[in-house]
Amino acid sequence: MKRKLVAALASIALVNNLTSQAQVVRALNPSVPFLMISPDSRGAALGDAGVASSPDANSIYWNTAKLTFLDKNIGATVSYTPWLRDLVGDMGLMNVGMFKKIDKNSSFGASMTYFDQGEIQFTTNTGQANGTFKSRDLSFTAGYSRKIGRDFSTGLNIKYIHSNLIGNQVINGVSSKPANNVAGDLSFFYTNEKPSAKNKDRGTRYSAGAVISNIGGKINYGRGAFYIPTNLKLGGAINFKLDAHNQFNFLLDANKLLIPTPPLWSNGVIVKGKNPETTGVISGIFGSFSDAPDGFTEEIREVTLSTGVEYWYNNFFALRGGYFMESNTKGGRKYVTTGLGFKISNYNLDLAYLVPTSQGSPLSNTWRISLIFDLDAKKVSNPTEVPTENQ
Structure with a gap:
């Protein structure tokens, strides 16, 4: 049964292969790429950097270990992003989340992400309309964060993933099916503040974070098993508090997918690299640092960089900017936020807005809106709390 599956899946696998540049080779294309789309406006405005940013209600996505440093008892967040609207008119990502402070050393968080991929038109081999289907992805995440020192914390997430791309359609005699999976995240966060000895309203805070996200088995749609986007994120941040009214945050994140690099084929035979179809998940994770056919230089090209700058005035108004960069040979995404x-x-x-650096990018006109609710205005009594950006 012929249909517009290729076009639909091309738009779905947008995260790693958005720019159709001729020099792209061996781009990493995991399944359920919606798990890598920044759900909130703050992180998106900072060039998709957030591993070591000050904690907020969206930390369960960026780094769950940050949750225990929140200075509120309970809060919630909701975000919405129209996605690829220059290509299709009915794609969108919605995220809702919450956190609850258990005590001064531990916190709980939960979130749900829903990715509406719009309506797909099925066709027969002769091009006749053969029904429609509304493609969608969904994930539920629950996380726990705990301090294991004054300045250091760790976090653990477990998530359920549901992906329904084409329902139970039969293509070339093979029946498809919705896919389900379970994955986990492991995260770490360190922060240390150096107040000024001369002025209590001035000081510097250094933060660093590390996250391995989406650790789980392959996902199966009835047509073979595919890797989910297991990812290593490392990040750092510096906060400069200039006085009682002005402060700056500078952030830098590096990301690397921990899945096999596509091998180099010749006449139907692999001459360099490993076959992803026969490589297990654990082998794929550890081998992802050394399996690229072009060696170390290609491994470095698989690292994406995000950098962001954030200015806060009087804890009331924030101005943000950032830049995201990916190697041209691995997808070529580059954009200003x-x-x-x-x-x-x-x-x-x-609020966030994305500006691609190349013409014709499907990411053009991408915007996000997020709202965070502090449901309990009473701060947690804990002298070791690191102030958040909205304190």
Whole structure:
């Protein structure tokens, strides 16, 4: 049964293969790529950097270990992103989340992400319309964070993933099916503040984080098993508090997918690299640092960089900017991000906008909106808490 599957899956596998540049070789294309789309406006406005940013209600996506440093008892967040609207008109990503402080050393968080991939038109071998299907992905995440020192914490997530791309359609005699999977995240966070000896309103805070996300088995749609986007994220941040009203945050993140690099084929035979279809998940994770056919230089090209700058005035208004960079040979995504943030009473409103650096990018006109609710205005009594950006 012929249909517009190729076009639909091409738009779905957008995270790693958005730019159709001729020099792209061996790009990494995991399944369920919606797990790598930044769900909130603040992180998106900072060039998709957030591993070591100050904690907020969206930390369960960026780095769950940060949750225990929140200075509120309970909060929630909701975000929405129209996705690839220059290509299709009905794609969108929605995320909701919450956190609850258990005590001064531990916190719990949960989130749900829903990716509406729009309606797919099926066709017969002769091109006749043969029904439609609404493709969608969904994930539920629960996380726990605990301090194991004054300045250090760790976090653990477990998530359920559901992906329904084409329902139970039969293609070339093979029946497809919705896919389900379970995965986990392991995260670490360190932060240390150096107040000024001369002025209590001035100081510097250094933060660092590390996350291995989406650790889990392959996902199966009835047509073979595919890797999910297991990913290593490392990040650092520096906060400069200039006075009681002005502060800057500078962030840098590096990401590397821990899945096999596509091998080099010649006449139907692998001459360099490993066959992903026969490589196990654990072997794929550890081998992802040395399996690229072109060696170490190709492994380095698989690292994406995100950098961001954030300015806060009087804990009321935030101005953000960032840049995301990926090697041309691995997808070529490059874009500038910008955004605003406002804190009004117990609410934070964040906006983000993405500007691709190349013409014709399907990421053009991507914007996000997020709202964070501080459901309990009472701060947790804990002298070791690191202030958040909206404190």
